[in-house]
Amino acid sequence: MKKMKISNKRGFTLIELLMVIAIIGILASVVLASMNKSRQKANSAKTKVQLSSIRSAAELYRDVVGNYGISVLGTEAPVAPNFGNGCSSGMFTDPLLDPYMATAAYPYLPAGNLKCTTNGANASDYVVTARLLDDGYWCVDDNGNSRVTTTGTVQANNAGVCP
Structure with a gap:
């Protein structure tokens, strides 16, 4: 009587497993x-x-x-929320604006990417710029302008106008 051989080959080879892992990694x-x-x-x-x-x-x-609060002329470079140079005084500290000015509102932005400026003796103008992660800076002003800018800086004599 002949005995039947039972194959012990079960499962996948090492090469097959490595190929599957490589494809999953690429995807x-x-x-x-x-x-x-x-x-x-x-x-x-x-x-x-x-x-x-x-x-x-x-x-x-x-x-x-x-008016828009006390005159706040920020420095040339954008600053972090609530860390001075415009965003930590004037109307920008009012409870009405607090949800939008708090550092927690922009956790994805590195420090130094929000700039606030008001201008004039009676603070009749304002500009706020924030760094966009995908391209440039977003600027809003009291004239209703909203647009992307390349630098995010507002010159002191141009406060109230998006650059």
């Missing part, structure tokens, strides 16, 4: 790269919406107080 890197870009665009969109909200809150502040 994961492509997905993660596209997700990072999408996250940057979403954060930039959030920044634009928050700055538009600052405009609405600033107009409410002006209706109540009669």
Whole structure:
């Protein structure tokens, strides 16, 4: 009587497993790269919406107080939220604007990327710029302008106008 041989070969070879792992790694890197870009665009969109909200809150502040607060001329370079040079005084410290000016509102921005300026003896103008993660700076001003700028800086004599 002949005995039947039972094959002990079960499962996958090492080469097959390594190929599958390599393919999964390549696909994961492509997905993660596209997700990072999408996250940057979403954060930039959030920044634009928050700055538009600052405009609405600033107009409410002006209706109540009669101006945009004390004159605050920030330095040339943008500054971090609530760390001086414009964003930590005047109307920008009012509770009406606090949700949009707090550092916690921009956790995705590195320090030094929000700049606030009011101008004139009666603080009749304002400009706020914030760094966008995907391209340039977003600027809003009291004239209703909202646009992307390349530098995010506002010259002291041009406060009230997006660069």
